[in-house]
Amino acid sequence: MAGGQLELVKLTKRYGPTTAVDAIDLRIPQGTYCCFLGPSGCGKSSTLRMVAGHETASGGDILLGNANITNLVPARRGTAMMFQSYALFPHLTVLDNIAFSLKMKGAPKAERYAKARQVMELVDLGKFETRMPAQLSGGQQQRVALARALVTDPGILLLDEPLSALDPFLRLKVRTELKRLQRELGISFLHVTHGQDEAMALADLVVIMKDGRIEQAGTPQDVFHRPATAFVARFMGGHNVLTLDGRPVTVRADRVRLGTGGEAARTMSGEVRGVEYGGATVTVVMAAGEAGEITAVIPEEDYARAPTELGESRPIHWARADEYALAAA
Ligand SMILES: Nc1ncnc2c1ncn2[C@@H]1O[C@H](COP(=O)(O)OP(=O)(O)OP(=O)(O)O)[C@@H](O)[C@H]1O
Structure with a gap:
């Protein structure tokens, strides 16, 4: 046929x-x-x-x-x-x-x-x-x-x-x-x-x-x-769905880093809520005020250089170029 x-x-x-x-x-x-x-x-x-x-x-x-x-x-x-x-x-x-x-x-x-x-x-x-x-x-x-x-x-x-x-x-x-x-x-x-x-x-x-x-x-x-909507981003997993500057955006969890970023980055402060060891990577969940909860998936060797404690305040950042605008819900 x-x-x-x-x-x-x-x-x-x-x-x-x-x-x-x-x-x-x-x-x-x-x-x-x-x-x-x-x-x-x-x-x-x-x-x-x-x-x-x-x-x-x-x-x-x-x-x-x-x-x-x-x-x-x-x-x-x-x-x-x-x-x-x-x-x-x-x-x-x-x-x-x-x-x-x-x-x-x-x-x-x-x-x-x-x-x-x-x-x-x-x-x-x-x-x-x-x-x-x-x-x-x-x-x-x-x-x-x-x-x-x-x-x-x-x-x-x-x-x-x-x-x-x-x-x-x-x-x-x-x-x-x-x-x-x-x-x-x-x-x-x-x-x-x-x-x-x-x-x-x-x-x-x-x-x-x-x-x-x-x-x-x-x-x-x-x-x-390039998820078209917040639903797709959440459903596919591996994404943070955030409201930044009043618009819905997604940032991949593996693009979020601990520490302060340079000029092309967006840096904010977060409180460590959870740390999960995953072998090659470590997943850190942070509460970042109005932005909401942000998940960072970090290569294990990066994490090992500066491990976190639960409850600790830490800067996190990502490149602004990694922010991807979503259609409004
Ligand atoms: N024979 C049926 N009679 C009445 N409602 C039905 C019938 N078959 C499916 N539905 C309803 O239609 C909707 C879609 O069902 P469908 O089985 O196509 O979904 P699905 O995405 O394949 O779900 P799942 O992943 O659970 O199999 C559901 O709300 C379901 O309850």
């Missing part, structure tokens, strides 16, 4: 009185790894389910390539979805689980198995073809689910929290594998996640949602270095 650009135009989902997705516009070029990020209930899954066709749109359009797929049945869209629960058939072998959707499409047996084996190689499942799902580890079951979604040659792969059931070690490993697969296949992946780190590591395009709307869509560098 060619796939092509995915475009959401004023896409809306209402459940009774609740507007879960509020007229969002988004363009995702072909071959993009796109992560949807946001707090619980912001509408990420509803958006994904509308693209998959598992949920009807209450308004707006979904365009894939040259086709308007808004009202097509899921099997006709050229999309495939990998579920968090994997949803494997317990009584079918790995090979039959993966070949199943081709059987539904009426493909002859030899063709289904050849295609299923090709996809199994892609996700490194070759030696498990005769196993039943119960005889596989969680990570292997997940690869079966992934292969099953890919066997129909989708133009877009949709993944709803695909890594959340895995332990941290496996999560990192599968994350790398997903990225490799996406690059190899050249199709877009739309991946819903709660994890900022996961989105930063995987995405070409990060879409941050809040209350059914897109708060910001951009590269990981865009959303981290």
